[in-house]
Amino acid sequence: MKIDVAICGNPNVGKTSLFNALTGSRQRVGNWPGVTVAKKEGYRYWKGHELKFVDLPGTYTLGAQSLDEKIARDAIVNGDEDIVVVISDALSLERGLYLLFQVLEATSKPVIFVINAIDEARKAGIVIDKTGLEVSLNIPVVLTSALTEEGVDELCDKILEVYSKPSIDQRKFILKYNEEIEQAIQKIERELEKEKEFDSYNKRWIAIKTLEGDSEVLQLITKSIPHLEIPEDIQIEISSDRYQLVSNLLKNFVSESSYDVWNISDAIDHVFTHKYIGIPIFLAILYMMFKITFDIAAPLSDSVAAFFDWLANITSSISPRWLASLLSDGIIGGVGSILVFVPNIFILFFMMGFLEETGYFSRAAFVVDRFMYYLKISGRSFISFILGFGCSVPAIMSTRVMGDPRERLVTLLSVPFISCSARLPVYILIAGALFKNPGNALFGIYFFSIIVTTVSILILNKLFFKGTPSPFIIEMPRYRMPVVKNLVIYMWNNGKHFLQKAGTIILVSAIVIWFLSYFPAGNVENSYAALLGKLIQPVFKVHQFDWRITTSLIFGISAKEVVVSSYATLVGSQEDSPDLVETLRNSLNPVNAFALMVFVMAYVPCFATLATIKSETGSLKYMLFSIVYTILIAYILSLIVVVVGRALIA
Amino acid sequence: MLIKLDELPEGSVAVIEKVDLPEDLKERILGMGFIPGRRIEVVKKAPLVDPTVYKIGNFRVSLRSSEASKIYVKPVNHIPLFLCPEGTVCKVNALAYGRRFLNELARMGLDVGKKIRILRNNSGKITIEVDGNIHTVGKGRASKIFVEVIE
Numbered sequence: 006m007k008i009d010v011a012i013c014g015n016p017n018v019g020k021t022s023l024f025n026a027l028t029g030s031r032q033r034v035g036n037w038p039g040v041t042v043a044k045k046e047g048y049r050y051w052k053g054h055e056l057k058f059v060d061l062p063g064t065y066t067l068g069a070q071s072l073d074e075k076i077a078r079d080a081i082v083n084g085d086e087d088i089v090v091v092i093s094d095a096l097s098l099e100r101g102l103y104l105l106f107q108v109l110e111a112t113s114k115p116v117i118f119v120i121n122a123i124d125e126a127r128k129a130g131i132v133i134d135k136t137g138l139e140v141s142l143n144i145p146v147v148l149t150s151a152l153t154e155e156g157v158d159e160l161c162d163k164i165l166e167v168y169s170k171p172s173i174d175q176r177k178f179i180l181k182y183n184e185e186i187e188q189a190i191q192k193i194e195r196e197l198e199k200e201k202e203f204d205s206y207n208k209r210w211i212a213i214k215t216l217e218g219d220s221e222v223l224q225l226i227t228k229s230i231p232h233l234e235i236p237e238d239i240q241i242e243i244s245s246d247r248y249q250l251v252s253n254l255l256k257n258f259v260s261e262s263s264y265d266v267w268n269i270s271d272a273i274d275h276v277f278t279h280k281y282i283g284i285p286i287f288l289a290i291l292y293m294m295f296k297i298t299f300d301i302a303a304p305l306s307d308s309v310a311a312f313f314d315w316l317a318n319i320t321s322s323i324s325p326r327w328l329a330s331l332l333s334d335g336i337i338g339g340v341g342s343i344l345v346f347v348p349n350i351f352i353l354f355f356m357m358g359f360l361e362e363t364g365y366f367s368r369a370a371f372v373v374d375r376f377m378y379y380l381k382i383s384g385r386s387f388i389s390f391i392l393g394f395g396c397s398v399p400a401i402m403s404t405r406v407m408g409d410p411r412e413r414l415v416t417l418l419s420v421p422f423i424s425c426s427a428r429l430p431v432y433i434l435i436a437g438a439l440f441k442n443p444g445n446a447l448f449g450i451y452f453f454s455i456i457v458t459t460v461s462i463l464i465l466n467k468l469f470f471k472g473t474p475s476p477f478i479i480e481m482p483r484y485r486m487p488v489v490k491n492l493v494i495y496m497w498n499n500g501k502h503f504l505q506k507a508g509t510i511i512l513v514s515a516i517v518i519w520f521l522s523y524f525p526a527g528n529v530e531n532s533y534a535a536l537l538g539k540l541i542q543p544v545f546k547v548h549q550f551d552w553r554i555t556t557s558l559i560f561g562i563s564a565k566e567v568v569v570s571s572y573a574t575l576v577g578s579q580e581d582s583p584d585l586v587e588t589l590r591n592s593l594n595p596v597n598a599f600a601l602m603v604f605v606m607a608y609v610p611c612f613a614t615l616a617t618i619k620s621e622t623g624s625l626k627y628m629l630f631s632i633v634y635t636i637l638i639a640y641i642l643s644l645i646v647v648v649v650g651r652a653l654i655a
Numbered sequence: 656m657l658i659k660l661d662e663l664p665e666g667s668v669a670v671i672e673k674v675d676l677p678e679d680l681k682e683r684i685l686g687m688g689f690i691p692g693r694r695i696e697v698v699k700k701a702p703l704v705d706p707t708v709y710k711i712g713n714f715r716v717s718l719r720s721s722e723a724s725k726i727y728v729k730p731v732n733h734i735p736l737f738l739c740p741e742g743t744v745c746k747v748n749a750l751a752y753g754r755r756f757l758n759e760l761a762r763m764g765l766d767v768g769k770k771i772r773i774l775r776n777n778s779g780k781i782t783i784e785v786d787g788n789i790h791t792v793g794k795g796r797a798s799k800i801f802v803e804v805i806e
Contacts, residue, residue, distance in 0.1 A: 066686035218678035244685035375703035
């Protein structure tokens, strides 16, 4: 039998860790229908049944403020799942219970309450009366630790038990509010009963949400019941009643901790968010992260490159000649030059996972928030921009956590200007060929990309919105030691997008490029590709880019790193061969070489990024906007570089 | 008597009195435990002063002053200067942030640890004695100086 289980909980309670402990590597990352927010599903076979888990986004309330909250609430209220598991943190049970009450109010599905991090709680001397809680709440309670995997099997057993005997479980506990609130609830319930369209709804929940001023629910019911009186301050009283009950439960069933588990966290925070050294530490961590990403990866990348060279050598002797060319120049050359970056990308995501799991990411956002405030966005978007240095795709996906759709859109459309790792090979090739000190040119282009991103944020804020700052409310979780297993899963879930990209988009574009450059004449100079490049070359007359460069730029739209491989194909040489560098030196000078770097930095994000923009915004409009916007900016900036550069030299 | 949450200095403890945010935001804030009657502690200001980490129960959350200024509190451990009756002597425990504000106070010789005597306190203006010098402080300023009454 197949049992669908929805997992919800507050952020930072170890929800993902427990999900990993439950499902191991049997995970699939897909999309939520319609909104295309990433949806994580995992499987476990347990005593002859297939348990399917859905990891809902972490929330504090079941409001309708952010996309995450809406997704979690829709799944809990209307989803197909058979059972809802609410996960809480043993060290901050208060908010966990608060969410649990809301879930119990909202859903008619069986609910299981999980108290996670029980190992940490025990160390802190906290004793939880599980049976007492079970009796009071009238639902199963399971104590787990994602770290030691304690209680994970018990949770699976409970799921089977609840599923097979739904009758014993519920009527679950339903929170009774004070007299005044109950009367207000009943009044709305009576109104709802008069309307046929609410027959299938949970009327009590709708009534409570109405009183809480929930915008989505209000919109739904004001059509049928236009004259609603909502007593003032009742929203606060509802929350207050919930918290009152939470504290009663805690008083009765949970003993106080014998020492403050926050001691160590606070000590670390004293340093990491320090008035004077907080920002330098943040910059140092960023620097170290990228240093490790590229230094550790270097030997690995070299061996990948060596392997593909060896492979291309073998295939180049096959007959017929066109097949040999397709295999070694097209496929192996094209895809190989991309796979070289796999080590960087995986190491980068490992480090990102490390910073996220330890809890430092929240501190980073906290420390630099003020800078972003001037740009009318929050420190939270800073994280997306940092991710953008790795790859625009996860960076754009990370904007989901933002409550404010305006901030999200501005961030999402500006992230592509951050130099992602795929642009690095293009920079390295050009800088290495034309600058005496390639490091300075590299630093220059990264610095430039940050400036352009900043300006873009300002432009978009002005263009789309009048730009009021969005609220920045972010939890500071306690610091935790990350678990390697979780880091590996995080790294794989994020990094594999790049592998898929190499396998699909890049493979196809490599073949297309080869085809265009081989036919009809069998040589590059008279190929279709050359024709195309020559056609648009006049646009870059001032830039003095030759047709090989303009052709490569066209192909670079599929993925930025393709600029290198297609240029190599067009020149008819290996990528790291001296010929390639020599050809570049002959066709460019330092000024228009830097202009080319700027153009590559800013113009059209790759296919994968465009596809992500479309899926995350749910509209073709923003994708098309992004294409036009980035080409325009790239063209203008590179033109400025050329003109100013020449003036300076002359 | 009510003070805006963002005016409290680090280390202050207060009780939440009123949450005056837009409905949707209010729901989230309430869900995090910012409920009237609860104790709140100012844990840490960011290096650039804004935002600030607050502690409720054992939950720590960072708020910008744009939001924190819409949450009203009653201080527990320090009280603002304007609440001190005439004739009392008090010790300055903490000062709210603001570069210009701090400079002004420094010119008066007012700093954390200093003792002040309240000479007069009538609606809006407070006359104080610091190191034998007499100054007059407006209510706005006096709400940002946190003191402990000694005698």
